[in-house]
Structure formats: C-alpha cells, structure tokens
C-alpha cells in the first residue's frame with residue numbers, strides 16, 4: 001500500500017474520538033482472564049456447527065478444459081509460440097517456484113551443467129509469480145523467508161516483504177545461477193516417463209517437447225492449484241470475475257501498491273477472508289466505489305508491525321556469515337518451544353509457538369496440562385477479539401469479525417490495515433457462515449439476499465498443501481514397468497526421506513507437507529534443506545559413476561513404518577475446531593497417517609536434517625539400489 005493510502009486507513013477516528021492506529025494496535029496485552037471451559041466449548045461448537053454444512057469443501061475441477069479453466073490463465077505474460085524441443089538435459093526440474101529455483105541453484109553449485117526448469121507460468125516465482133494482488137506480501141519474516149540472501153548479498157528492505165520484492169529475489173537467484181536461458185515457461189508437463197533402456201526420464205509437454213533427463217526433480221509447490229468453490233450459478237455471472245491468484249489489473253487499474261483507479265465507479269465483492277483476502281481488502285476498500293466482503297469464517301488477525309530494515313539490523317546480518325540459516329533455525333527452535341533467544345520476535349514466535357508448546361510444569365496432571373493449554377489458547381484468541389473491538393467502530397461488524405475457535409484450528413493471519421478497512425464508509429462485511437448460496441447474472445446471494453456486483457473476486461485460496469503429490473504434480477508420472485505414481489500412492493505416500501520413491505529411479509521430490517518429510521511455518525527452510533540434499537545426492541551418484549539409483553523395498557517399508565509409528569492422532573482436538581484445511585474441513589478422522597511427517601506431528605525438522613547429513617556423509621547410499629556397486633568413499 002502506498003503512503004497516501006496508509007495514512008487514510010490509519011487516520012480513521014472511532015466514535016469515542018480515539019484514533020485507530022494501524023502501526024500500534026496495542027490490544028494484544030495479556031490481561032488476567034476468566035476462563036469458563038464449558039461456556040467456551042459451547043460457543044466454539046455453536047460457531048463450528050454453523051459452518052459444518054454438507055458440501056462446504058466442494059470445488060470446481062480446473063484440471064481439464066472447461067468453463068472455469070479461464071480462471072487459471074496467465075494475465076501477466078503474453079503467450080509466445082515456439083517450436084517443440086527435443087533435448088537432452090542432466091536434470092529436469094518441474095516447477096520454477098522457490099523449491100525449483102533453490103534446487104537449480106544448488107545443482108549449479110555442485111557443478112551440474114545442463115539444468116532445465118519447466119513451469120506453466122510465464123516466468124520464475126511460483127506462487128510469487130501468480131499472486132500479484134494488491135498488498136500481496138509474506139507474513140513470515142523476509143530475512144528468513146526470502147531464500148539465499150547471503151548468496152545474493154542482499155538484505156530485504158522490510159521485515160515483511162511485499163510480493164514483488166520476493167519475486168525479484170527469486171529472479172535474481174535464477175540469473176546468478178544461470179538458470180534463465182534453458183528455462184521453459186508457459187510449458188506444462190503432461191507425462192514424465194522412465195525409459196529403462198536408456199536410463200532416462202522423458203518429459204512430454206503441452207508444447208510438443210520431448211525432454212530427456214538423467215534426473216528429474218519435482219518442485220511443483222504446495223499452493224499451485226487454484227481453488228474455486230463449487231457455487232451454483234457461477235457460470236451465469238455477467239460482470240467481471242477473477243481469482244486473487246490471477247489479478248486483472250487491466251480491469252482494476254493501478255498495481256500492487258497503488259490505488260486501482262478503474263474501480264472508482266465499481267461495486268466489488270470479495271469471497272473469502274483468509275490470508276490473501278486480508279491483504280487485499282484494505283487496498284480494495286480504498287479504491288472501489290463499494291466493497292462487499294463475504295465472510296464464511298473470520299480469520300484470527302494478529303499484529304504484523306511491519307517496518308523498514310534499519311541500518312543496525314542490516315549491518316548485524318552483514319557482519320555474521322551464516323546468519324540467514326542460523327536465523328531460520330532460531331525461528332524453528334522458538335516454534336518448537338526450545339528455550340532460545342527469540343530473534344524474529346513476532347506473532348508466529350509468540351502465539352503459534354505458545355499454542356504448539358503449552359506450559360508443562362513439574363507435577364502437572366494430564367488434565368491440568370490440557371486445561372492449561374486450552375486457557376492459553378483462549379487468552380490468545382481473546383486478545384485477537386479485543387483487538388477487533390478496539391479497532392472496528394461498528395459493534396455489529398466487530399462481532400461478525402470475531403473468530404470463535406482455538407488458535408490452532410486455522411492458519412493464523414497477521415495484518416494491521418485489514419481491520420481498520422471495515423471503518424471505511426464504502427466497505428460492508430456480510431456474514432455468511434454457511435457460504436454463498438448462489439451466484440446470479442447480477443451478483444450473488446447470501447442469506448437469501450442478492451448483492452448486485454460489477455466485479456466478483458474469488459479470494460478462495462488453493463487446494464490444501466496436503467493434496468496428494470500426484471494431483472499437485474498434475475500429470476502422469478510413470479516409473480519402472482509402467483508403474484504409475486498415482487496408483488502406487490493410491491493408499492498414501494511411500495518414500496525414502498520424503499524425497500524418493502521406489503520404482504521411480506533418479507527421481508526426487510522437493511519435500512512438502514503430506515509427503516513424509518517435515519513441515520515448517522517457514523516453508524523456505526524445508527525447500528532449502530531438500531534442495532541441498534537432492535543436489536548433494538546427485539553429485540555423489542555422479543562422482544561414483546552410478547547411472548541408476550532406486551529406493552530398495554526394504555528401505556521404503558522401514559521409512560513408512562517409521563512414519564506410521566510416530567503418527568500422532570489429534571483428531572479429537574481437531575474435531576472441535578471450526579472446519580478448515582487443518583482439520584480436513586471438519587473431518588480430521590479421515591486424515592491419512594501415511595501422509596504424516598518424519599518424527600510425528602509436524603515432523604522433527606532438526607532430527608531429519610541431521611539424518612540426511614549423516615546419510616550423505618556415510619556415502620554408502622543406504623536404502624538405495626544402484627546399477628554399480630557402491631565403492632567406499
């Protein structure tokens with residue numbers, strides 16, 4: 001948001017004469033609270049039940065060609081015709097987001113010559129290519145989220161970076177590591193198939209290409225499938241409609257940081273109040289003649305407190321080689337509940353860390369522990385609810401915005417301009433806990449009332465991160481003997497280290513949730529660790545003259561058994577949650593233990609990193625079957 005817009009939003013005055021300050025919302029102090037578990041349970045369940053309606057998770061299928069596939073089209077880069085390619089490469093990397101780029105960079109670092117990155121987008125960036133909506137930013141600190149900062153000798157300009165700075169950082173990595181010239185954009189892989197005879201993967205694309213690769217790395221991402229809800233009548237709407245992940249600035253005018261002047265005479269509706277919506281609603285409120293925000297479930301919106309990077313902060317980094325990985329680890333340690341100095345010091349390290357690691361005192365009974373955890377959660381949610389009361393002028397609107405569920409039930413959000421936007425006279429919040437009923441020619445219907453709109457924006461997110469990998473990959477992956485990955489994984493993933501799978505030699509997947517690796521709030525860290533492991537493994541295989549490496553049946557079984565043995569079933573707690581992707585939309589019992597993480601829960605990230613390092617150092621490729629005997633290193 002530009003300075004002028006910030007001042008307008010910040011300078012709003014409440015009815016009691018006090019001024020709303022987006023920079024210092026201040027209500028997150030922990031006052032002593034009365035906690036009545038029965039009353040809280042009843043309220044939370046009542047709110048959950050309003051949203052637990054059949055069909056709430058139904059989505060449109062955007063994978064084929066149909067009426068709705070236009071919502072996937074690229075508004076940012078013109079499509080250019082080119083002739084099909086028939087090429088040989090060392091490593092084909094599918095996906096040009098953070099995972100693909102850091103993998104490419106690490107492959108270059110270990111001396112790999114031919115690296116071909118392929119993506120459906122028109123350029124580098126992955127989710128940061130597609131998401132250019134106004135106000136788009138990352139709520140994980142830029143110093144730990146933007147990868148390879150020390151390689152680039154770059155310090156982000158703000159504690160939380162806007163999307164364009166993140167995309168430029170990714171483009172700069174691609175340029176530095178010479179990944180640009182061979183990249184294939186606006187190219188969708190349609191089939192990846194192993195050719196046993198020549199020990200090559202063959203990637204067939206929608207451009208007619210045939211790329212033969214010694215290795216394949218799938219870096220398809222976790223937010224790559226745009227999600228459109230299945231609301232009756234969507235195809236009837238005569239106005240303009242698009243998804244936040246494909247913002248149409250041609251229509252709205254303006255850009256990511258400035259007023260969208262073409263909306264000045266438009267009535268705009270936004271469906272959704274999740275992480276994307278809360279970032280674009282402020283700028284939309286500033287630009288549109290009228291803005292309706294259709295909310296199914298309120299987000300818990302904590303303080304963000306963004307600020308420019310001070311010289312002191314920057315020089316603190318510059319003088320400490322290795323600072324970035326150390327800071328990433330520190331963030332994860334704090335979220336793990338370890339007793340370390342909190343360098344990042346934000347909502348994640350305060351609230352998320354506390355909720356996932358409740359206080360456990362000596363002599364505490366399990367019942368006390370559970371109750372204490374609940375009370376701590378309740379206090380955090382009360383602070384969020386108080387913040388709304390202190391920020392939003394209209395009490396009715398404030399009440400609708402309040403999240404009544406446990407903090408761990410939904411992905412938390414952080415923003416300082418979202419709540420004040422509801423004080424603008426042209427912004428109206430519409431409470432639709434059961435979702436939108438229908439879309440019509442003129443607008444949409446919620447609670448039996450039709451809202452006429454010129455423009456309808458779907459801020460409805462992406463298919464869940466734990467969407468099985470074969471679906472996220474979006475094409476057929478065929479291994480040895482015609483084995484299809486989707487069939488092999490029909491009952492759940494089976495991997496070694498969350499990155500390789502038997503029957504698919506020389507094939508790696510960048511680790512992601514639901515893939516038997518580990519999970520971190522800072523997904524960049526997992527991407528970097530995975531990329532380094534994959535590059536180092538490929539280098540080792542090459543050094544030993546190994547042409548083909550596949551996972552052994554025994555190693556895969558053992559690894560999967562480890563995942564199952566450490567799986568923690570939290571469905572009892574999650575059942576009481578408002579439906580969200582974190583509890584499988586209200587059906588946590590159906591979660592597949594095989595999609596769990598290494599070490600249980602969100603995974604033991606540090607243990608996993610240590611295991612991978614020891615595996616590489618041993619150099620004996622334990623768990624792999626290779627075409628050459630493995631000589632001692």
Ligand code: NDP
Pocket residue numbers: 051056137138139140223229230231271272273274275276277294295296297298411434435436459460461462579580
């Ligand atoms: P979300 O899935 O978080 O939000 C989608 C919104 O659409 C929700 O409010 C949802 O309601 C609503 N919705 C869906 N279907 C309907 C329907 N039929 N009727 C009414 N409302 C509906 O998507 P986002 O794009 O906001 O975020 C997706 C993910 O992207 C985040 O979880 C995060 O991982 C990532 N992200 C990260 C950011 C960052 O700063 N790091 C910024 C933006 C996104 P309900 O809540 O009831 O399901």
